[in-house]
Amino acid sequence: MSILIENISKHFGQFQALSPLSLDINEGEMIGLLGPSGSGKTTLLRIIAGLEGTDTGRIKFGDRDVTNLHVRDRRVGFVFQNYALFRHMTVADNVAFGLEVLPRKERPSPTEIKTRVMHLLEMVQLEHLANRFPSQLSGGQKQRIALARALATQPEVLLLDEPFGALDAKVRKELRRWLRGLHDELGFTSVFVTHDQEEALELSDRVVVMSNGHIEQIDQPGALYASPNSRFVFDFLGNANVFDGKVENGKWHNQQANIVLPEGAEQKDGQLYIRSHEFFVSREPTAQANLPLRVIAINPIGAEVRLELTPIDWQSNDVWEIDLPHKAFDKNCFEKGQTLYVTPKAGYFFANDAQKPTLLSWEK
């Protein structure tokens, strides 16, 4: 079922949790709401569910206007961050709950409820735990039971609040893949909230990046990564190093450091955002750039080696991170405390007066 959100806004007392925002979600889509805490992503999710009212705007599920419809009648599935399993009921009773509270006319017979519960438990591969209590389950198991419970009434919309937040990295990865599979198989429309960019990019059909109660950008994961359209999205997606430069004689300067403007770049002051893998590394400055940095940490991460660096005789707010393939690292044998020079291959430039970046490349 498609979800249409039109001009929704919400405030709690003096605090504007959501500025008027609109969002179209297609049938069968999986949408990730990504943002830091306080960005309004959970509020938006709770408004879609009906757990919070809105100050303005409308919400439609398909053709049905649900803005003033009670939570109970919206018939969405919702998975809470802390699962909210009923602690005094067995796993099977938890999953059966949504069916057992149906009005008598719609309620399946007890035997049918039993069959459906077992089917749901098979789907989440936990049928052997039917008679356990929630306190006897691990975090990942609780999460899957919460999902089975939410899906018992066959909702067409599934909402998940930080679904993998409380799990360890390995379980999280497994569950992510499993949820994606389930989504594709059953075809419901899903919206999930996360503050983990990797999770959002891996799981979503489209990612909605939020900050301070409004939407910064809506895009497919690939497009979002290739062209973040604001400083916030760049900062939040991470892995970018920022060079704050003043233009002079065809170069951006920051104290002793400088970068030559590539062809087609505007002659303006501003910030250059360069991703951690878009660099050459050398022991001397190059004709294109003079960016001296000191190595403060060397971390091997999977296929790459990550160097953490601090500027020498120029200013940057954050530590710089540069990823090198093992080969390039081994050839240079860098050590902690050593000075090295980096040269950008490509980057995104935000002029001081601009909201949106221009893509720059030094390679022909």
Next chain:
Amino acid sequence: MSSSKSSSGQHQLRVGDSPLVKGLLIGITLLLTAILLVVPLIAIFQQAFVEGAAHYFNSLVEADTLHAIGLTLVVAALTVPINLVFGVMLAWAVTRFEFPGRKILMTLMDIPFAVSPVVAGLLYLLLYGNNGWIGSWLYDQDIQLMFAWPGIVMVTVFVTCPFVARELIPLMQQQGREDEEAAVILGASGWQLFRRVTLPNIKWALIYGVILTNARAVGEFGAVSVVSGNIRGETNTLPLHVQLQYEDYQAAAAFASASLLAMIALLTLLLKAFIEWRQERSLKIEAEKERQVTQ
């Protein structure tokens, strides 16, 4: 030698751990408990049986005493359900809703604990007595509340009203509203939500609150004595009856009645201990199960 041993960390004393302090504190506590609590309790039963067991049972089946016992039980039987419902509503309101005056309500709730029961009784007399603001109107309608059993129930309800809510509020605050939100999203109606999710979650705290309410309702003296009028065989509750018998120089009979109250108190404590033990055990079992799962 010994000093080297203590500095090696084997017998490091913590603050207040000196044997003298420890012995003194435990000794004084035990002594005070005996003098203030245990001896009087034993004395009640000793005094009750001072003229023999036959006299004890005879004084209990005396008409006025039986009536006092009956009235006390009726008052408790009315008070407990009223405050059970009221306490659950109050706890629900202050933990689940935000509204202006919520904090003030939570403070007001404790007035019956803060104010002397005699004052409460006087206030009710002032309001509902035949010359009172509301009472004079009720008198014209031929309804008498004060110096009759309804007045006794009213002040007892007042005095015992915080017990249930005070047991529930911290628990409901700690459990949060997520369970309830989950139930409503799954389609539960208000009543289904309460019966199948909220009630099981607060069950033991609720029972505990009821036990305390009952104990206080049975034992209340001050407020009741102001509004009851002490009409023997009509508006006398058991605690009032004890005083009346004592003033009539029927010491043994007074103590026999008092022993009933003492037994109710002991029974209450036993029940309370049992429920605490159950709660602790279920927590322990949960922790144990959780440990097994993580292993």
